Amino acid sequence: DYGDQLHDEL
């Protein structure tokens, strides 16, 4: 699910 959404953008 979105929980482990990794924000790899600045």
Place this chain on the structure above:
Amino acid sequence: MNIFRLAGDLSHLLAIIILLLKIWKTRSCAGISGKSQVLFAIVYLTRYLDLFTTYISLYNSIMKIVFIAASGATLYLMYVKFKATYDHNHDSFRIEFLLIPCVILALIINHDFTVMEILWTFSIYLESVAILPQLFLVSKTGEAESITSHYLFALGSYRALYLLNWIYRYMAESHYDLIAIFAGVVQTILYCDFFYLYITKVLKGKKLQLPA
């Protein structure tokens, strides 16, 4: 990483450098909204906390440090070193009207109800409206120095390029983040009016004058 995102990040970096140079060279922050710069500092601090917890790439870490440092330097120049040139009267946008709704929205619409994720979401929402005090200041003074309009053009282009990056990532990697996309669209729309003025006036060597 793709060309759109790299171009967006470089455009963002360029905007921050243009602003720092403008204030440092002219030794004045006339025409610049300190409130927008405060909001940008909050955006970076709440979004880049993962600098110490998640390592993504050297590029990612370096850029985060540069953005936070440049933002702090800008605030120092505006509120300490060249404080006398800060235009208090015209920089009167009530930023609490931006901060509070962004906090509430981040608590309601987010990907995950954790501290880091709420802060990231708040940062994304805040960034989309952080330029409003600056656009408000330009509308009140009715004009902007050309260097300030170059700063705004670079800053507006950065998120517009990110929109292309998100289209590319959806098509190439089936990756998308509706919160970032929605906020990015709002952010870019806020610049449209300015983009029109910039392209029709500033690029023709005229001064950026808003219709009174």
